[in-house]
Amino acid sequence: MSVSSSSVERLDAAPARRNFRTIALIVASAMFMEQLDATILATALPTMARDFGVDAPSMSIALTSYLISLAVFIPVSGVVADRWGSRTVFRAAIGVFVLGSVLCAQAPSLTFLVFARLLQGLGGAMMMPVGRLVLLRSVERRDLVSAMSWLLVPALIGPILGPPVGGLIVTYADWRWIFYINLPIGFLGMVLVSLFIEETKGERTGPFDALGMVLSGISLGSLLFGFESASRADEGWMAASLIAVGVVAGVLYLRHSKTHPAPLLDPRLMRVPSFGTSVIAGSLTRITQGAHPFLLPLMMQLGFGLSAATSGLVTIATAIGSLMMKAVAPKILRRFGFRTALAANGIVAALLYGTCAFFRPDWPLPMIFGVLVCCGFSMSFQFTAYNTVAYDRISPAQMSSATSFYTTFQQLMLSLGICVAALALHGSMGLRQHETPELSDFSAAFAVVVVISLAATIWNLRFAADAGREISGHGRVAETVKRPAAEATDALEHSR
Template identity: 35%
Template sequence: MAEPVSLDARTARLLPWLVAVAFFMQALDGTILNTALPAMARDLAEDPLRMQSVIIAYMLTVALLIPASGWIADRFGTRRVFFGAVLLFSLGSLFCSLSSTLPQLVGARVVQGLGGALMMPVGRLVVLRAYPRSELVRIMSFITLPGLLGPLIGPTLGGWLVEYVSWHWIFLINIPVGLFGGLAAWRFMPDLRGSGPVRLDLVGFLLFGTAMVLITIALEGLGELHLPHVRVMLLLLGGLACLAAYWLHAVQMESPLFAPSLFRTRTFAAGILGNLFSRLGSGALPFLTPLLLQVALDYSPAKAGMTMIPLAISAMLAKPLAKPLLDRLGYRRLLLGNTVLLGGMIASLALIDTDTPYPLLLLHLGALGAVNSMQFTAMNTVTLLDLDDQQASSGNSLLSVVMQLAMSLGVAVAAALLGGFGKPDAESVLEAFQATYLCVGVLTLLAAAIFFQLPPDSGRAVHHVGRDIDE
């Protein structure tokens, strides 16, 4: 690894705060929006059950750009790229607040996503290059803590703003933070570049990106877009064809976007595929649950936001338990049991109705948050566990892409199921939610078959990975 760059004392002290603010902005934005969807739908004259494109547009844009983030930073310098990312995110937030139609809002979310896709990876890259390895655990723990606070504050703040001000303010609050962050980035962000010329695998980037877009639109076509089944099938087959073309292209490239040789590492292959399928449920939860509470159970936005708090608190409390449990059980046993438990708990949300006691609902969501948090930590760590230094960068980028893609697919699948189970009469809305939770839970549970392919002794010899990703 290259020697860390020399920072003056003030920059070394303030840089972690700068990156942490960017992490917080993105984490807050990702959770504050869900509680506001029904109010936004009413204002835009849309069906609240058809608002998933607002979430998917952002997630998909982030997933598309993450593979190129390292090349962009090396090519244009970390200071300019990070400053531009914060500016784009803030500008997208302004456009979101000014949107008067759903297509305008989706377009504004794409602009936001262009900034969000670069903020986190470039922020992590700067920290990795600017601090010695001995400091990385401390610095990375500091800058990722706001990412855990975002889900804690977001739903409650979003519900409060919607109920007492308007949904526009969930985007407007990003602007002063973004302006401050942009000025601080220009002043304190080191301008780091790659040590030599790095070529972007443009063909691979286009093939991989096209595959993700086509597959996601195909799934959306079953839900919000109401596309004919023939068109959905054509989009899906086109996406799979692009994915196959990328694989054939990558096999013969010296430096592909993501090397197929990564999948020769068994823990990486199982971790990536397990991430993709088990995150369908985790990605659907933040979209489905606020809608269930407001549309089917008639909660106010503020109460719905407060109800989501146990998910975030228990997720934070469960983090310290991950390492002792992994040391005791190993990755295979923990992921097998935890995936079955996660799928079962998501499916059991189908039992919630208007007669469910409120304390029992809070307890259920709290337990679900803890299990979900354990799942993230275990499966993300096992993915990178056995990669060497040369593979780690590419493997980490692919993991980041899969995480974003799986969450957007989770929303698309949940919305498609919700639309398929829904009927014109309002009484069937709760039944549609219950059937959707049941299906999503079963899909999540099936990912246990992937983790069953892990070697029985996975993680026994290695108890720490330098760059653990928890979210």
Template identity: 40%
Template sequence: MIVAVPMFLQAVDTSILGTALQSIAVSLNVEILRLNFAITAYLLSLALFLPASGWLTDRFGTRRVFCSAIAIFSLASALCGAATSITQIVLFRILQGLGGAMMVPVGRLILLRSIPPGQLVMAMLWFTVPGTIGRVLGPLLGGFIVTLASWRWIFLLNIPFGVLGILLALKFVPDSKSEKKERFDIAGFVLVAIGLSGMVCGLETIGRNLVPWNATVLIMGMGIVASICYWIYGRNRTGVIIPLGIFRYKAFSIANLGGVPLRIVVGAAPVFVPLLLQVGVGFTPVQSGLATAWLSIGAFAIRPIMRRAISKFGFKLLMIAATVLSGAAFAVFGLFSRGMSIYLMYVVLFVAGIANSSGMVAMNTVGFCGIPKAILSKATALSTMMQQTTMSFGVALCALCLSVTAQIHGHSAENLTTRDFQIAFFLVGALSLLSVVAFIRLPADEGSELR
């Protein structure tokens, strides 16, 4: 539970910001979709620095890296709370992502190294409980804060929790280092950084009139070229920042590559559902926070029976069912309107929370089946990196769809309507069903030793 404190911090930070976007946009006098950069910058920063987390942990020890990461995250949160422009928020969110990149994989690595396979499902469930609580509290806190006080407090709230996490870690978390000292792969790190940032930033600027179209093509082209170069550079090497040989393990490959479309939906929901409820349906920040909390209530409600469900149905069937439900629920979000029963909205959000949580827990557990302990730290870093990158893709893709649909309907992104959300949510929800194609390839008995 102590090493899961960062999950709570990140969950609160992401979900609370989605509820407060409109208030921040009014305060800073910027277009609301431009604030998407604040979310994407954090997620992208996470993805960029995550590859280094495995090497840092092996080199300097779990406890030192863990505590330093929480300290950086908390400091950056304080700076975000003092920011006076969107540029400052984006820069401080990048610093915050640097801290966040080292928190979660270290905690997960401690679990994977110390928990017997037969208890790993329950350990992963408990590991995600603080994150689920954070996602419940985030929208509620965000709604009350922007209504009763300033949006700046949404960042300042992280500080006391960060201090508590550091004190508990110093007292209870054991310190461990790898006996094998490897050189840091600078060339690989640079290629991965350029590849990820180029593709995400390119996706961010398509159709948004933020930069000339040829600049967008150049940015995305650089990202694609750098990614190809890293694949050529690292496919037959073992000492690289991200050993591509990990993808030869079938369960890891299916859970992480095949799960990309599903994670896009899971990443976009906490950000754009509150935006839909406030801008499209007309909810106040408190009302949208109460409604969005049902996503997390559903995620929390499935916890007591999750182990039994995995034991009875297996990882494969559970992942397929969760994907279908998640995609369908995300598409239905677009049908939310001023005339719809609020209780019906709660039911849809509750079911979506159950589906999202079931899929994520199953993927995050079965993906590590058969991974040798020698490469477990890098596998953990790679898996977490792919999750965060996919979520940044989800936020950017949903924002792109909203921007394009607004232009099709003949108005700017500053005046979003319910119709804009309908098309965007349907497209992104349908995209998630591609994960079913990948999950079908998973052997029916995969992960049996964990059940």
């Protein structure tokens, strides 16, 4: 997939560099809307479960269905943006997301809500990768960490506001308002996109991969629905059938991708050193990230007996920690480099999240809050590093395809994290013969996802020592120190 259209070539490099912060803030506004929606929904799940007449763990499908839609439609986002233009697609995606929000607010049942969330996912599938693609095309590699920070800081306001706002809405108003608040944000976002984002198109080198879209959609959708169904004891055969279909479709897609000139998800990208390693290590780590917003509010409300408003105020801590990290990420990466920082912090982040397994009602809330701040700080650094080093060796011609590929697996693993958490929670309940989840069941679920994330250490150590050196600036300080020393030695030799 090529990005060599005339409209792209006419863009002046200096203005692009000057304006990447503006573009980052606009894309972040869309992320703000999406993250606000997700965190509010997680807080409201127990209340919504009572209204729909289902048990609280079954509400995981309200989160999973959205992520499934992302996984199915993100692969085509790069092709659609190249064909119709990034500004047109980005603006339309925000509109679809807003329409899905309205339908979610009108949902009379869990089934209707799932279909509305799928429509929301279609909008989200085009918003995030296309916005990221615009940003990546507008910034030099050496500014990439700073650009990602500009992109993520405003978006982190969504998770910060989400839990308390969601708790207040659920406690004192109707939960349907958690979807209506997306309307003004979405309309403002569409106006800003029209005013400030350039229309850029790319030229594809091959035909549209229609068969690849079908096979990848069947594979990803079946796997995720299968994992979600496996979390319920009475749907074992359905889960096994869906997973089998997903595996078969995935194998067929891999065979198909070897013969198609422009596959939607190109497995050859995994051969690019930092990209492939970042995909694998980041995927394992994102299981914890996906599980956390599902498990923590449920544990606070069902295990601790806290109200939705109080649990929302507690879970805000991880977002605050994430926000605090953005100022120090470039300095840490410049000092230690990507490989050392990712390997060391990956262990710390997983163990900090493991501490959640030991939370109990008699713990002081300030202590729980402090632990969660540290969790958010550490895990946010990990994903900032993964999201930047992944594109270290990606050429401009590969950028569109790589962005779709990376975002697909990012959302896939977030969804899998919810599925794994729900499966572990139900598995523990079954072993202990609990009809409703107890604290010991939540502890078991946290332990499972943390062990999976710790496995990423093996892959973090496989990054090259100089991976992302141009991005992080690691080694420049040492070279600056060595150069004057070498010059002094040469001068001494000459004086002799």
